[in-house]
Amino acid sequence: MRIVLHNLPLLFCLIYPMLFYFFAIVLYSCNGTQWDYTSNLCGFAHCYLLFDKVLGTFDWAFNNGLPMVVNALANLVLIVRVVRQKRRFQQSLTWRQQRRMTVQLLTISSLYIVAWTPCLIVALVQILGYPTFLAQIQTDFFLDLIYVVCLFLPWVYLSFLPPLTKWIKELFHYEQGCKLVSITRIIQFEARL
Template sequence: MNGTETFVYTKYVLHRTKFSILLLLQVPAIILSLLIFIFFAKNPTIRQAPHNRALIILLIVNFMQLSLTLPLNLHFYSQGYVSPATPTYCTWWTFIEFTFYVTSEYLMATISVQRHMLVFNSHVLNIRWMRITFHHVPLLFCLTYPMLFYFFVIILYPCDGSQWDYTNNLCGFADCYLVSNKVLGTLDWCINNGLPMLVNAFANLLLVVRVVHQKRRQHRPVTWKQQRRMTIQLFCISSLYLMAWSPCLIVGVVQILGNPTFLAEVQTDYFLDMIYIVCLFLPWICVGLLPELQKWMRVLFGCGPRRNIIGTITQIGTKM
């Protein structure tokens, strides 16, 4: 084979491999997500716990990524090209994908900050105006801001549609504001992607330090058991985000700072696809960190302890 044929064949193998891996991980992730939703629906006390409310919203956004946007990526990798190859399709595809990306990131950063309040100052949530201001409003912002931002910079941004690359995933990430407006593209990359990850990392590191310091100062093992669980839960989920996003964010920063070709092919073929790790593995982490959910699933699938039914047996006989 000549160079062109080798390149095409390599791309074909890479796309088929990605398709197989993503599909293999998507199906159990969707099933687990549905089971988690059923569990929360059947257990209102657990569902209404303050530290679970934001997690449920995050899981809903994650489920929408699994069921709405990931199939579009699977379709591309199965075909090897964007279909339908139209500017309208690419515009709405990137709008939906980017919106879910940033919504998920902002939710994770907000949860990381709010967890400090839940662990150390949970009494403030008993005050209605503080609960609305510091809990509900930030979550509402996470759900509305990304949608509004990308509606203006993707849907309403003036563009002729000739910049799209129909041979690459997400049409080559070639939205007009990214291609023609470097200032807006840099702000989007730094504020909408980099900033939530920095807040996420710093908030989790600070939370661990505060928990260890507070536990040494106040010896209350019963009280700190729940707080320790919340801290471990947040740390594990945040680590998943940092592991998935850090490679592409670091490469993106280097490219923005003056070396636009730095690891460009690796970024496109591998690092950007690592973002899917979040939506594919988040349900698994939630199952592993919720003991009540594990017990419910064991009973559901007949793996839990069976109850012994004790009753009175009445023997009826006839006298001879």
């Protein structure tokens, strides 16, 4: 049972993306029309995204959208499970104890959802039949919004480590104190002159 529930999903998550993108990018036949050298976005998308609606929709929905939805649902299910377990064991539900876990889960999930949802929705509409639907906004903003996750996730993680944040605050407070002392000494030195 451990192999089925633990090892196989991990193995699937390692092997599936390599196989899918090897076949979709390397082995997918291109006719060369995607290479418009006068465009700023020459070769911007892979052939299967431009010319195969079924494979492009599957890629955006299953490989990009589904992980986002599973992430959000798994976090909500975990929170509901904690609440139900507390009720089942007739323990008082104090949100003060559960608040940290809830805030962590919802913060990380909402960061992914805010960053990925606009790009996924616009890309699916474009693949399904309206290729110019918000194309300029998608190129200029939504595709860059995905990188917000990479930029803010370390800060989110750091904010949930109380000893580290306390140490950083003390460090900056100490350095500010040192700067004030050095400024005071400079002023005193100039006053002597």
